Amino acid sequence: MTTPALFAPARLGSLTxxxxxxxxxxxxxxxxxxxxTDWHQIHLGQLALSGAGLLTIEATAVVPEGRISYGDVGLWDDATEAAMAKVLESVRRHSPIPIAIQLAHAGRKASTDLxxxxxxxxxxxxxxxxxxxAPxxxxxxxxxNAPQALDRAEMVRIRDAFADAARRAHRLGIDAVQIHAAHGYLLHQFLSPLSNRRDDDYGGSLENRMRFPLEVFDAVQTAFPGKxxxxxxxxxxxxxGGWDVEQTIAxxxxxxxxxxxxxxxxxxGLDPRQQIxxxxxxxxxxxxxVKQATGMQVVAVGLITDYDQAEAIVGTGDADYVALARTILYDPRWPWHAAAHLSARVRAANQYLRSQPRQHRTLFDFEEGAA
Known part of the structure; x- marks a missing residue:
């Protein structure tokens, strides 16, 4: 039987x-x-048992003032690193799922209430x-309250903070880093002409607006070697008049x-006037x-809730992966149910093998050597 596209194994460099x-x-x-906190251990722990191919840690601020809210996760010092290490040690004890982390700075959208x-x-x-x-x-x-415009020294400090957080992520054994340049946060603010009105080398032309996000990428890549x-x-x-798909492709x-x-x-996410x-x-x-214009692997996201819908996105080549957010919060076993629907197999913890429905006797791959 042919494996559904959604359940075909994937590789990205060192990540399988x-x-x-x-x-x-x-x-x-x-x-x-x-x-x-303990909440993250519960939250990430249940998602690590979902059968998905990759688990991504939430937007993690690289400096305290880069948090969206005072309740955001950070990775900027030994205390935040130690707290994350404790959660990851617990999750990894019971799941082999690869783990990525999103490194972020909220820019002008920081300092909000919960x-x-x-x-x-x-x-x-x-x-x-x-x-x-902000830019x-x-x-x-x-x-x-208006943001303060970043000077060059502050931009260097933030770039270096992204790199330092990436080094900490590498030390924690995290498998991949995602740099957050979306949803109206700092790097997106540099990219969009609606939020970037600078008259120096980091504003104006598309090349200039891309300059700082690309500098951050280079710094993170150097600090996160081999992954x-x-x-x-x-x-x-x-x-x-804002950021659009043509600029995204560039x-x-x-x-x-x-x-x-x-x-x-x-x-x-960048401008409240958006009409989505x-x-x-x-x-x-x-x-x-983006996939048609580059050789990169691409993740699609956004109201992907149906199993056949997800299979079609990957199977037709629109994207290489689908990302789930609210869908998997609502149904943390969505990958199990998708595998059953598409006649595929999915990894499950040994402790859950008895839950396999009678009509899906070959659904689960079990965890050899799991705790």
Missing amino acids: MDNRIVIAPMCQYSAVDGCM PWKGGAQLPPDDADGWQTV SPMPFEAGE PVTVRVSGTDWVE FAQALEARGCGLIHVSSG PVGPSYQVPLARA
């Missing part, structure tokens, strides 16, 4: 994956001073807030020339365009 299902990074807003408390920006004089930074001193929304460094982008701002080609082997294509045509697979055309 059982299938083409990627668990996307999903912020939990449950860290304390950047340190992971989503379930409204998610509004917190001003610098709030006990849980701080002064934000240019324009707030995300009118009425918010994949990937990038997440917004394929479009969904705002006229950025992807520049990344590919530097050795980037995989790009994860999302969209939006939300619907099943609504971002897949963006992934397809």
